[in-house]
Amino acid sequence: xxxxxSPTQPATSxxxxxxxxxxxxxxxxxxxxxxxxxxxxxxxxxxxxxQTLLEHELNVKKVLLTTSCTAALEMSAVLLKIKPEDEVIxxxxxxxxxxxxxxxxxxKIVFADIRRxxxxxxxxxxxxxxxxxxKAIVVMHYAGISCEMDKIxxxxxxxxxxxxxxxxxxxxxxxxxxxxxxxxxxxxxxFHQTKNFTCGEGGALLINDSDYLDRAEIIWEKGTNRLRxxxxxxxxxxxxxLGSSYLPADLLAAFLLAQLERRNxxxxxxxxxxxxxxxxxxxxxxxxxVALPTVPQYAENPYHLxxxxxxxxxxxxxxxxxxxxxxxxxxFHYQPLHLSKMxxxxxxxxxxxxxxxxxxxxxxxxxxxxxxDEEAQARIVTELKRxxx
Numbered sequence: 001x002x003x004x005x006s007p008t009q010p011a012t013s014x015x016x017x018x019x020x021x022x023x024x025x026x027x028x029x030x031x032x033x034x035x036x037x038x039x040x041x042x043x044x045x046x047x048x049x050x051q052t053l054l055e056h057e058l059n060v061k062k063v064l065l066t067t068s069c070t071a072a073l074e075m076s077a078v079l080l081k082i083k084p085e086d087e088v089i090x091x092x093x094x095x096x097x098x099x100x101x102x103x104x105x106x107x108k109i110v111f112a113d114i115r116r117x118x119x120x121x122x123x124x125x126x127x128x129x130x131x132x133x134x135k136a137i138v139v140m141h142y143a144g145i146s147c148e149m150d151k152i153x154x155x156x157x158x159x160x161x162x163x164x165x166x167x168x169x170x171x172x173x174x175x176x177x178x179x180x181x182x183x184x185x186x187x188x189x190x191f192h193q194t195k196n197f198t199c200g201e202g203g204a205l206l207i208n209d210s211d212y213l214d215r216a217e218i219i220w221e222k223g224t225n226r227l228r229x230x231x232x233x234x235x236x237x238x239x240x241x242l243g244s245s246y247l248p249a250d251l252l253a254a255f256l257l258a259q260l261e262r263r264n265x266x267x268x269x270x271x272x273x274x275x276x277x278x279x280x281x282x283x284x285x286x287x288x289x290v291a292l293p294t295v296p297q298y299a300e301n302p303y304h305l306x307x308x309x310x311x312x313x314x315x316x317x318x319x320x321x322x323x324x325x326x327x328x329x330x331x332f333h334y335q336p337l338h339l340s341k342m343x344x345x346x347x348x349x350x351x352x353x354x355x356x357x358x359x360x361x362x363x364x365x366x367x368x369x370x371x372x373d374e375e376a377q378a379r380i381v382t383e384l385k386r387x388x389x
Contacts, residue, residue, distance in 0.1 A: 016380065018329040021193045021200075022370035025262045030254035042247025046254040053260055054189075054204065057172070058179045062207040064220045065253060066246045069168045069190035069203035073101035073138075076164050076186045076205065078219050078242050079212050082107045086135040091121040092338045092353040093360060094140045098166050099337055107135070109346045111338040113353035117294040118142060119363075122355070123151040130155075136162050141180050144170035144196075144302035145295055149183045156184075164188070167206075171197060172263060173302035185209035191256055196266060196304055196370070199256035202248050219243045269370050270303035276374060277306045277366060280381045288389050306366050307333070311389070313361040319387055320364060326383050331365045 034040060042065070051063040066072045082088065084106030090098050092111040099109045110129050115122045119142040126137070137156050139147045144167075156163040167173075167181040168190035174180060181187035186209070191202035207216055217227045223243025228234045259266065278292060285292050291309035295301050310316040316332070323330050336356050338348025350357070366380060 013327050013379070015327040016329060016367050016372075016376050017369075018331050018365070018367050019194050020369045020371060021198055022266075024259060024266060024370065026258040027255045030258050031251055034251045034254045039250055042249055042253075044250030044253070046250045046257050047247070049257050050253050050260060051204075053257070054206070058182055058206065060182055060187075060206045060208055061210060062213050062216065064205045064207070064216060064246070065248055065256075066203040066205055066220075067248045068097075068201055069166070069188045069192070070097040070101065071244075071246045072188035072203045072205040073097055073164070073166065074104060074244070075216065075219055075246060076188065077101045077105045077107070079186065079216055080136055080162055080164075082135060085133065087131070087133040088136045088138060089126070089129050089134060090138045090337070091140050092336050092343075092348075092356040093119055093142065093334050094166065094337060095168070095334060096337065096340075096342075098138055098140060099342070102136070102138075103342070108133075109337075109343070110134070111343065111346070111348055111353055113355050114142075114359065116355055116359070118145050118147070118296065118299075119359055120145065120147040121152070123148045123155070126152065127155055130159055130161070134159070134161060136164060138164045138166060139184075140166040140168070141170040141173065143293060143307070144173040144180070144304040145293070146170070146173060146175035146180055146299040148296075148298070149175045153183055162186075165206075168192075168195065168203075169304045170302050171195075172267065173304075174300035176298050177300075181206045182208055185212065196270060196302060197256065197259045197263065199248070199252040199259070202252050202256060215241065220246050266370050267303060270368075271301075272374075273368060273370075273372050273377065274301065274303040274306055276377050277381070280377075281308075281384065284381075284385055305368050308364045308366065309359060310362045310364060315389060316362050316364050319384075322387050323380075323383055328380055328383060329367065332360070333363050333365055334360060336360050 054063040082105035086107045087110050088102040088107045089110045093114045121139050163184035165184040165187035167187045170180040187206040189204040191199045218241045223241045224237050225240050226237040229237035289311045337343045338352050
């Protein structure tokens with residue numbers, strides 16, 4: 001249903017969606033190849049093609065496609081042998097999966113606050129959360145802008161703690177020239193329809209530590225040594241460890257491979273969208289005390305999303321309504337994990353992570369997708385500038 005017309009927006013104007021998946025190349029052709037083959041299930045040639053491409057481009061030891069980023073995070077928790085009463089440090093400003101994956105293994109979640117500039121975990125306050133029960137640190141690269149990885153890696157190494165990267169937003173982004181997802185022992189990627197590269201629903205586990213390679217394949221294959229059987233290393237395969245059904249269908253991998261093959265084109269188109277917002281909103285933002293995304297010198301932007309931090313929650317909510325009335329769909333983002341019903345059960349409460357709490361109340365995401373054209377963006381910018389603070 002289209003939004004109601006307003007005095008400033010003609011009734012004939014098209015609604016601008018917040019997100020729109022974009023087909024860019026050989027998606028349908030590759031899917032038809034799978035449909036004509038005898039391999040629709042996971043582990044086929046397109047699955048292998050995606051994994052090989054990512055291993056080569058990111059220089060990681062092993063990539064395993066999964067049904068979601070959530071599944072990849074759950075695999076990491078199993079691989080790290082997380083058990084009840086272990087503590088896992090996660091950013092309070094993140095998607096629920098970053099906590100759930102470890103809670104499912106019985107872990108206690110410890111919520112860390114974020115930086116004001118990048119909205120990433122605050123490395124300066126990370127160490128205060130570490131004790132003898134801490135078993136892992138999980139970081140998330142918000143909007144694909146890198147965390148301060150030198151300091152975080154140094155802290156993890158000093159305490160001999162495994163580091164897991166939630167890189168759902170940052171595929172092909174970099175920190176000081178090195179790809180995100182290659183700093184921790186493991187990293188999780190997302191190919192949900194809202195991401196730069198998509199197959200609707202999907203993810204991947206990146207493994208950088210050789211110690212986890214063999215067991216990861218077993219967990220990935222429902223706890224069996226099936227892959228060793230297929231390679232002729234055992235005479236028959238059986239149940240040997242924990243595991244689940246984490247492989248996506250090759251049909252999805254076919255769609256994803258077509259997207260990844262056009263990664264430079266997709267990134268270029270998204271760069272243009274991001275830069276248009278940044279250039280055309282710079283003065284308006286400064287005049288109205290609105291913060292735009294910060295990209296530190298050490299970070300290479302993957303152009304995943306564009307957000308505004310408004311001066312207060314009431315203004316943010318009025319702006320959402322203002323744009324909605326003019327046919328422009330926007331969205332806020334993560335609600336503080338520590339203030340959720342589950343988060344409070346782990347000791348979270350108001351004031352625990354004050355920067356996260358403030359950012360969550362004031363953040364507004366603008367429409368952002370690969371096929372968003374300049375005409376639509378111009379309309380969005382015009383309506384932003386018509387808003388009365």
